[in-house]
Amino acid sequence: xxxxxxxxxxxxxxxxxxxxxxxxxxxxxxxxxxxxxxxxxxxxxxxxxxxx
Numbered sequence: 406x407x408x409x410x411x412x413x414x415x416x417x418x419x420x421x422x423x424x425x426x427x428x429x430x431x432x433x434x435x436x437x438x439x440x441x442x443x444x445x446x447x448x449x450x451x452x453x454x455x456x457x
């Protein structure tokens with residue numbers, strides 16, 4: 406039973422590192438890119454940024 410516990414802890418550590426090192430930055434960049442695209446597309450439809 407102790408061996409199974411060690412394997413589980415190893416898998417949990419790998420999963421945690423994958424989520425924090427890979428997935429969080431990738432999702433952050435994707436969200437920022439999607440927001441930038443949405444703003445660009447909205448400005449393209451409406452007529453661009455306001456003029457002073």
